[in-house]
Amino acid sequence: MTSFKKYCITGKFKLSSIDPAATPFLKGDEEAQRQELETLAVRLDDLQNKLHAEGRRKLLLVLQGLDTSGKDGTIRWVFSRTSPLGVRVKAFKVPSEDERAHDFLWRCHAVVPSAGELAIWNRSHYEDVLVPVVEGLIDKAGARRRYAQINDFERLLTETGTVVIKCMLHISKEEQRKRLQARIDEPDKRWKFQMDDLAVRKKWADYEEAYEKALSATSTDYAPWHVVPADSKSHRNLMVAHLIVKTLENMKLTLPAASPAVSHLVVQ
Amino acid sequence: MTSFKKYCITGKFKLSSIDPAATPFLKGDEEAQRQELETLAVRLDDLQNKLHAEGRRKLLLVLQGLDTSGKDGTIRWVFSRTSPLGVRVKAFKVPSEDERAHDFLWRCHAVVPSAGELAIWNRSHYEDVLVPVVEGLIDKAGARRRYAQINDFERLLTETGTVVIKCMLHISKEEQRKRLQARIDEPDKRWKFQMDDLAVRKKWADYEEAYEKALSATSTDYAPWHVVPADSKSHRNLMVAHLIVKTLENMKLTLPAASPAVSHLVVQ
Numbered sequence: 001m002t003s004f005k006k007y008c009i010t011g012k013f014k015l016s017s018i019d020p021a022a023t024p025f026l027k028g029d030e031e032a033q034r035q036e037l038e039t040l041a042v043r044l045d046d047l048q049n050k051l052h053a054e055g056r057r058k059l060l061l062v063l064q065g066l067d068t069s070g071k072d073g074t075i076r077w078v079f080s081r082t083s084p085l086g087v088r089v090k091a092f093k094v095p096s097e098d099e100r101a102h103d104f105l106w107r108c109h110a111v112v113p114s115a116g117e118l119a120i121w122n123r124s125h126y127e128d129v130l131v132p133v134v135e136g137l138i139d140k141a142g143a144r145r146r147y148a149q150i151n152d153f154e155r156l157l158t159e160t161g162t163v164v165i166k167c168m169l170h171i172s173k174e175e176q177r178k179r180l181q182a183r184i185d186e187p188d189k190r191w192k193f194q195m196d197d198l199a200v201r202k203k204w205a206d207y208e209e210a211y212e213k214a215l216s217a218t219s220t221d222y223a224p225w226h227v228v229p230a231d232s233k234s235h236r237n238l239m240v241a242h243l244i245v246k247t248l249e250n251m252k253l254t255l256p257a258a259s260p261a262v263s264h265l266v267v268q
Numbered sequence: 269m270t271s272f273k274k275y276c277i278t279g280k281f282k283l284s285s286i287d288p289a290a291t292p293f294l295k296g297d298e299e300a301q302r303q304e305l306e307t308l309a310v311r312l313d314d315l316q317n318k319l320h321a322e323g324r325r326k327l328l329l330v331l332q333g334l335d336t337s338g339k340d341g342t343i344r345w346v347f348s349r350t351s352p353l354g355v356r357v358k359a360f361k362v363p364s365e366d367e368r369a370h371d372f373l374w375r376c377h378a379v380v381p382s383a384g385e386l387a388i389w390n391r392s393h394y395e396d397v398l399v400p401v402v403e404g405l406i407d408k409a410g411a412r413r414r415y416a417q418i419n420d421f422e423r424l425l426t427e428t429g430t431v432v433i434k435c436m437l438h439i440s441k442e443e444q445r446k447r448l449q450a451r452i453d454e455p456d457k458r459w460k461f462q463m464d465d466l467a468v469r470k471k472w473a474d475y476e477e478a479y480e481k482a483l484s485a486t487s488t489d490y491a492p493w494h495v496v497p498a499d500s501k502s503h504r505n506l507m508v509a510h511l512i513v514k515t516l517e518n519m520k521l522t523l524p525a526a527s528p529a530v531s532h533l534v535v536q
Contacts, residue, residue, distance in 0.1 A: 072353055075352055076353060083340070083343060084350065084352055087352045088356075091353070177536070180535040181534070181535045184530060184531065184533050191321045191524045191526065193526065201535070255458075255459050262452060265452050266449070267449045267452065267469070268445070
């Protein structure tokens with residue numbers, strides 16, 4: 001398998017150093033890619049069952065990316081063979097009044113995975129160091145404080161049995177243009193379009209910079225960031241699927257042993 | 269399609285009047301049944317997308333049934349084509365100390381589906397009129413009070429845009445014996461087995477009676493109960509899938525119209 005190393009952030013990095021159109025994890029024709037994703041999805045289902053059966057550790061997948069980068073699609077296709085029982089998706093929206101009245105990690109901590117659970121965050125606590133930075137709501141010192149708070153929070157999670165996978169879905173500005181235009185042009189997709197998407201798009205360069213800074217500051221040994229080239233949807237799905245499967249395999253999950261007394265029981 | 273009428277509870281009923289081994293919704297050979305479930309699962313995915321797009325109404329599926337009746341399996345197979353983004357599963361366990369310190373509907377109300385959501389409850393508020401009745405923790409008057417509180421609660425939900433589907437997965441005592449024995453005999457399933465399952469099994473007749481009473485008292489026009497013959501897993505899945513698809517189709521979901529201004533936008 002292709003190595004993840006190039007796409008795993010260590011220290012300072014430039015988003016421009018990673019081509020959003022790259023497809024290092026794509027092999028063969030479309031049918032072969034479809035088959036490979038299906039195989040990974042089935043494997044992931046099996047591993048999730050083991051995670052649940054073991055009932056001890058937790059997995060948290062954090063998905064970040066600009067509008068149309070494919071967060072929803074990734075969840076749909078990578079987890080296409082996992083029972084809805086086995087994964088819990090949390091989509092973080094603009095904070096509510098109640099959420100704003102608390103520290104920015106409060107609403108996240110409330111929904112971390114529990115023992116045996118696999119949780120997916122569609123957007124996350126990272127929105128709270130991306131949006132405020134771009135909008136000028138916090139200064140550099142404020143941003144640095146939040147990066148440190150995030151690192152502390154993620155250290156707590158990993159030290160208490162949670163494996164954290166963080167992926168930034170990386171698309172080009174041109175690819176976003178096409179996808180937004182498709183939402184407008186295709187009647188079945190139009191309900192997804194929001195005028196606000198265009199306002200955010202205008203701040204493309206600011207968001208790229210905010211992502212660079214946040215990812216550089218929060219890609220740690222215990223919770224590293226991966227940048228996923230995502231102009232190709234097939235590539236995005238395959239790379240994320242490979243990453244999760246590899247991570248779960250590294251956890252060496254095993255079914256809990258039953259007591260010897262149980263194995264000879266006869267049900268009346 | 270077969271009619272649901274016989275399996276929809278109205279007034280007093282006897283669980284023994286419904287054969288758990290019946291298969292009214294099964295047609296053709298195994299391959300045909302597999303195909304039919306696949307078609308329904310794809311249709312359900314499409315309808316769930318519309319429910320989400322409409323963003324106005326909600327769907328709540330309540331699944332009840334004794335141990336091994338197939339609640340997990342139903343969720344896995346009926347929703348095998350739905351994105352994990354689209355469904356939210358809540359498994360109700362033995363109430364925690366904090367939950368017991370509140371009224372029994374408190375923890376349920378907290379997780380009802382919001383606008384556009386499809387929520388599945390794996391066990392539910394009904395556990396709180398089944399277990400206490402069987403264990404003698406509440407008397408007849410106490411049980412009647414809870415039935416009425418449940419009906420009031422479900423009226424609130426339906427009057428505020430939630431469609432409630434309630435299914436009791438109905439298996440025979442002999443089928444449960446086989447399934448529990450399989451959990452013991454098959455090493456890969458053994459972790460699912462709990463000694464407590466056998467203790468509950470000894471109260472089979474008490475639970476049947478508690479179910480009869482609870483279902484009779486809470487099968488309302490606005491939130492009726494369906495008893496699903498569930499000795500056959502294929503039948504159980506097909507019947508529940510048909511019921512949900514029919515319910516969503518009856519909701520006449522439509523994609524929200526975009527403003528004319530949007531349809532001519534060109535993204536820069």
